[in-house]
Amino acid sequence: MTTTQTQAAAQLPIENPGEAYKRRKTTRGNFELYSWVFMRASGVVLLVLIFVHLFVNLVAGEGITAIDFGFVAGKWASPFWQVIDLVMLWLAMLHGTNGMRTIVNDYAERDGLRMWLKIALYTAFVVVTVLGTLVIFTFDPCPADAPANLLPSFCTA
Amino acid sequence: MPSAPAGTLYRGREGMWSWVAHRVTGVLIFFFLLVHVLDTSLVRVSPEAYNAVIGTYKNPIMGLGEAGLVAAIVFHAFNGIRLMLVDFWSKGTRYHRVMLWVVMGLFVVTMAGFLPRHLMHVFGGE
Ligand code: HEM
Ligand code: HEM
Numbered sequence: 001m002t003t004t005q006t007q008a009a010a011q012l013p014i015e016n017p018g019e020a021y022k023r024r025k026t027t028r029g030n031f032e033l034y035s036w037v038f039m040r041a042s043g044v045v046l047l048v049l050i051f052v053h054l055f056v057n058l059v060a061g062e063g064i065t066a067i068d069f070g071f072v073a074g075k076w077a078s079p080f081w082q083v084i085d086l087v088m089l090w091l092a093m094l095h096g097t098n099g100m101r102t103i104v105n106d107y108a109e110r111d112g113l114r115m116w117l118k119i120a121l122y123t124a125f126v127v128v129t130v131l132g133t134l135v136i137f138t139f140d141p142c143p144a145d146a147p148a149n150l151l152p153s154f155c156t157a
Numbered sequence: 158m159p160s161a162p163a164g165t166l167y168r169g170r171e172g173m174w175s176w177v178a179h180r181v182t183g184v185l186i187f188f189f190l191l192v193h194v195l196d197t198s199l200v201r202v203s204p205e206a207y208n209a210v211i212g213t214y215k216n217p218i219m220g221l222g223e224a225g226l227v228a229a230i231v232f233h234a235f236n237g238i239r240l241m242l243v244d245f246w247s248k249g250t251r252y253h254r255v256m257l258w259v260v261m262g263l264f265v266v267t268m269a270g271f272l273p274r275h276l277m278h279v280f281g282g283e
Contacts, residue, residue: 040240040241040244040245043234043237043238043241044238044241046234047234047237047238050230050234051234054227054230058223058227058271058275058278059271059274059275062278063274063275063277063278064215064220064223064275064278064279065215065278067211068204068207068208068211069200069204069207069208070204072197072200072207073200076200089194092190093190096183096186096187096190097187099183099187100183100184100187103180103183103184124191128190128191128194128195131194131195131198132194132197132198134201135194135197135198135200135201138201139200139201143203143204146203146204146205147204147205150204150205150208151204
């Protein structure tokens with residue numbers, strides 16, 4: 001470096017002397033940071049929700065053999081299980097989609113391929129999350145035209 | 158950009174394998190969940206439709222598949238907690254390898270509690 005250049009640099013005024021130091025001055029946002037935090041926060045909640053889900057559906061009572069329409073109706077007749085399943089659905093789909101996004105970014109190096117994979121991923125996210133939400137909110141444990149022996153016992157009461 | 162495929166440059170021991178396993182189990186659970194929400198949505202079609210499809214799952218092959226799915230989730234969940242401890246706990250990086258053994262231990266204990274009961278349901282007849 002020549003003497004003149006060093007002097008020029010030293011004479012540059014500091015634009016905003018009181019400003020806190022920022023390592024990164026670009027303004028592309030903090031999306032990756034938030035997504036990193038979200039993966040961890042959602043993970044903790046999902047651990048509880050999914051372990052409860054698996055215990056109630058696979059271990060308690062008759063386990064997997066007990067699952068049929070009556071079983072689901074018995075659970076979703078209660079707002080408690082509706083809320084639990086709704087939160088589980090959204091957190092698991094967001095967590096899983098975000099994780100898949102990372103993996104697509106890692107392995108799909110061609111721009112075109114990466115774009116199409118992400119379009120497929122986000123489409124799957126929207127379709128499945130909306131469908132699952134509608135199913136929970138529009139569920140009827142006692143559909144009028146169904147045979148009574150398939151329904152939970154409280155329907156006849 | 159490096160021309161070697163991304164993701165194969167990792168070299169290492171437990172750290173690398175637990176990362177691969179975390180990734181593989183995450184993908185597996187994700188695809189399961191897509192199918193799972195679709196088949197559960199059959200409760201809105203009719204009780205018969207839901208029972209018919211769930212009925213086709215009630216055989217030993219699917220029963221073993223469920224066991225595999227649970228194993229994947231139990232590993233992913235415990236290992237996920239380990240990743241968080243590595244990130245947030247001040248001694249996390251020092252004990253990451255020890256914690257992987259704790260994860261494997263908890264995995265074995267959890268599966269030992271789950272498998273006999275599930276396999277009993279699957280193979281026990283009725
Ligand atoms: C083999 C293991 C599993 C079985 C037998 C099973 C069974 C069921 C059943 C019977 C329902 C109906 C409602 C209820 O019972 O709460 C349901 C709903 C649900 N399950 Fe599972 N499940 C399993 C694993 C999982 C896993 C691993 C996840 C998360 C990744 C999950 C996420 C959900 C969600 C989000 C719903 C609500 C679906 C909707 O909104 O339509 N399940 N599951
Ligand atoms: C049971 C509780 C769960 C916990 C504690 C958990 C925890 C985590 C953590 C900490 C990460 C790391 C993110 C990173 O490295 O930045 C992660 C990644 C991931 N998770 Fe989960 N998770 C859970 C459930 C799930 C479920 C239900 C799915 C699928 C629907 C899933 C799919 C993924 C995927 C695809 C990744 C990306 C893997 C990678 O980038 O290598 N996880 N999880």
